[in-house]
Amino acid sequence: xxxxxxxxxxxxxxxxxxxxxxxxxxxxxxxxxxxxxxxxxxxxxxxxxxxxxxxxxxxxxxxxxxxxxxxxxxxxxxxxxxxxxxxxxxxxxxxxxxxxxxxxxxxxxxxxxxxxxxxxxxxxxxxxxxxxxxxxxxxxxxxxxxxxxxxxxxxxxxxxxxxxxxxxxxxxxxxxxxxxxxxxxxxxxxxxxxxxxxxxxxxxxxxxxxxxxxxxxxxxxxxxxxxxxxxxxxxxxxxxxxxxxxxxxxxxxxxxxxxxxxxxxxxxxxxxxxxxxxxxxxxxxxxxxxxxxxxxxxxxxxxxxxxxxxxxxxxxxxxxxxxxxxxxxxxxxxxxxxxxxxxxx
Amino acid sequence: xxxxxxxxxxxxxxxxxxxxxxxxxxxxxxxxxxxxxxxxxxxxxxxxxxxxxxxxxxxxxxxxxxxxxxxxxxxxxxxxxxxxxxxxxxxxxxxxxxxxxxxxxxxxxxxxxxxxxxxxxxxxxxxxxxxxxxxxxxxxxxxxxxxxxxxxxxxxxxxxxxxxxxxxxxxxxxxxxxxxxxxxxxxxxxxxxxxxxxxxxxxxxxxxxxxxxxxxxxxxxxxxxxxxxxxxxxxxxxxxxxxxxxxxxxxxxxxxxxxxxxxxxxxxxxxxxxxxxxxxxxxxxxxxxxxxxxxxxxxxxxxxxxxxxxxxxxxxxxxxxxxxxxxxxxxxxxxxxxxxxxxxx
DNA sequence: TGCTGCTATGCATACGTATGCATGTTCACG
DNA sequence: CGTGAACATGCATACGTATGCATAGCAGCA
Numbered sequence: 233x234x235x236x237x238x239x240x241x242x243x244x245x246x247x248x249x250x251x252x253x254x255x256x257x258x259x260x261x262x263x264x265x266x267x268x269x270x271x272x273x274x275x276x277x278x279x280x281x282x283x284x285x286x287x288x289x290x291x292x293x294x295x296x297x298x299x300x301x302x303x304x305x306x307x308x309x310x311x312x313x314x315x316x317x318x319x320x321x322x323x324x325x326x327x328x329x330x331x332x333x334x335x336x337x338x339x340x341x342x343x344x345x346x347x348x349x350x351x352x353x354x355x356x357x358x359x360x361x362x363x364x365x366x367x368x369x370x371x372x373x374x375x376x377x378x379x380x381x382x383x384x385x386x387x388x389x390x391x392x393x394x395x396x397x398x399x400x401x402x403x404x405x406x407x408x409x410x411x412x413x414x415x416x417x418x419x420x421x422x423x424x425x426x427x428x429x430x431x432x433x434x435x436x437x438x439x440x441x442x443x444x445x446x447x448x449x450x451x452x453x454x455x456x457x458x459x460x461x462x463x464x465x466x467x468x469x470x471x472x473x474x475x476x477x478x479x480x481x482x483x484x485x486x487x488x489x490x491x492x493x494x495x496x497x498x499x500x501x502x503x504x505x506x507x508x509x510x511x512x513x514x515x516x517x518x519x520x521x522x523x524x525x526x527x528x529x530x531x532x533x534x535x536x537x538x539x540x541x542x543x544x545x546x547x548x549x550x551x552x553x554x555x556x557x558x559x560x561x562x563x564x565x566x567x568x569x570x571x572x573x574x575x576x577x
Numbered sequence: 578x579x580x581x582x583x584x585x586x587x588x589x590x591x592x593x594x595x596x597x598x599x600x601x602x603x604x605x606x607x608x609x610x611x612x613x614x615x616x617x618x619x620x621x622x623x624x625x626x627x628x629x630x631x632x633x634x635x636x637x638x639x640x641x642x643x644x645x646x647x648x649x650x651x652x653x654x655x656x657x658x659x660x661x662x663x664x665x666x667x668x669x670x671x672x673x674x675x676x677x678x679x680x681x682x683x684x685x686x687x688x689x690x691x692x693x694x695x696x697x698x699x700x701x702x703x704x705x706x707x708x709x710x711x712x713x714x715x716x717x718x719x720x721x722x723x724x725x726x727x728x729x730x731x732x733x734x735x736x737x738x739x740x741x742x743x744x745x746x747x748x749x750x751x752x753x754x755x756x757x758x759x760x761x762x763x764x765x766x767x768x769x770x771x772x773x774x775x776x777x778x779x780x781x782x783x784x785x786x787x788x789x790x791x792x793x794x795x796x797x798x799x800x801x802x803x804x805x806x807x808x809x810x811x812x813x814x815x816x817x818x819x820x821x822x823x824x825x826x827x828x829x830x831x832x833x834x835x836x837x838x839x840x841x842x843x844x845x846x847x848x849x850x851x852x853x854x855x856x857x858x859x860x861x862x863x864x865x866x867x868x869x870x871x872x873x874x875x876x877x878x879x880x881x882x883x884x885x886x887x888x889x890x891x892x893x894x895x896x897x898x899x900x901x902x903x904x905x906x907x908x909x910x911x912x913x914x915x916x917x918x919x920x921x922x
Numbered sequence: 923t924g925c926t927g928c929t930a931t932g933c934a935t936a937c938g939t940a941t942g943c944a945t946g947t948t949c950a951c952g
Numbered sequence: 953c954g955t956g957a958a959c960a961t962g963c964a965t966a967c968g969t970a971t972g973c974a975t976a977g978c979a980g981c982a
Contacts, residue, residue, distance in 0.1 A: 310658075
């Protein structure tokens, strides 16, 4: 079988059904003016010929591709898997196609990036920190709406949706304080994004308010990955005193922290050292972890993202600088002590 | 800013550069006959106008969209996240775009499915069991090459790539036998796919060869999910005797098994009960698990998949029924006893 | 100089669908 | 029965790029 076999077109269907090509086009688009009987006849003919409308051709005239580009950093963090998953489902249900695009190192990304834009995508959702500024300006230039997911560019007028990372950081600090912690450690993530920094800032702020100067918080640089965090924590706490409480700015790093402390130090969590994360990925609630963390409302954030893109009415002007900050809440599980059960042993 | 702003076309560039539209087209396609000086002049003009070739329009004439559709089941299993990730990277590097498409329940999938085909995709990669037969016949009809990833349709002539699931199941049985296990349990996955069944078959076959009748293997139905497996295992081994060895047909189920046995029964693994999985997802090697499992060579499988699609030379005929079965190997970690340390207590 | 062969270039058209416009048809209402 | 209004239909064209074909330019060679 040759691949380049000729697929039937609206003209073929028109000929078979004895109508004009316009009629075929109208038969396949809802709400256009066509008699029901004729439409049925056309659909019948189309079925016989295995006809399927060619979206490429239709995009050419309508100037709408019905394609949305989703640019992802890496999928090693399950949180972004949930985000992708939710986005794809929602867009799919809305009748859009999703062009997925990942960018790891960001160097060869530029060329690939431009390739995506060639497809006249109706919108872009961006979760990769590396090329935010460049990407937003290009899209802006070309009139393509873009939304930054869980990141923002300080001082720019790019639209974005994020959860209240600063507030979430405060919640964690609150929980630790409530549980009676005195000595704190902070495991930071990717320094290129705003997310890690914001969470850390909220955490530090709240502690400062409670009289604990930021200089007393032990900071550990990380890479937002399990392996990176595991290595750092293992190395840092190879020996010596453990802090009372460690805030890892995301769940996979928190899980790595727990694994490292348990393996290397046989640490009892939360009795000996408390741990908290951020995101509430599915793994966080599983038995070995039962991690106290801050839940990001993915569904809500995705909904807001799509609202900002307003793919439905493309003639609306693109308002720049829409920022939606959705609240997040603490999920109290077993890695932070209840203050009443003050250190049971 | 209005969204429907007019983007510049090859005619605009041609006018500015003082050449014909054809020249612009040729300037942007490698290997076409154009003087280098003129090409530079055109690229210069294009840069001034922010011109980017419109792939939609170009697809219309070339009948090649450079888009590949990837149909996924669910992303709750990290193995398929790796697959997606690898696929996207490879396709991206090759100059293709990836249209991602997920299908959970499979009922409303049909309509969405046809929408994908409207985009004249150059190929389809399918990892969702639910709609294999239907999807393959439709693609075949339309001359679109399709490859089933890690699944196949018995008796059909659809092409596919998979790892040697039967062989992998045998490897697990081998390991258990070698470690001295006598009583076996088998945790099955999604019955709709061939994957779970094949792995189970290999396992049972090998045990049968060792004199252990299949009827003596305790089978537990599962759902290929962590939560499903956790619930089943918890319920099954709420009380009573544990088997010597449990083979879960994928890693997330194996992890769930370990978590459940440890929490509900405080079971010591592997001393009291051994566990093995399949896939070798990144989580499998982490400290709480250190899971003995069968590694699927994702890179290799993806490479084979792309080879079968032969996107590069689309004029090659689509050969039906190409099946690539790549070998897999056992990764021996800590959830299966070394036979020498024969049950240290 | 005249001829051949090759490359560079432009013209014109095709790709498959959507849609503005004009016309034809139907039907309700007075 | 006449008059519109509302709807149904077809014609023709536009969307932006690729490419076959014809031609112009040029170099090489006898």
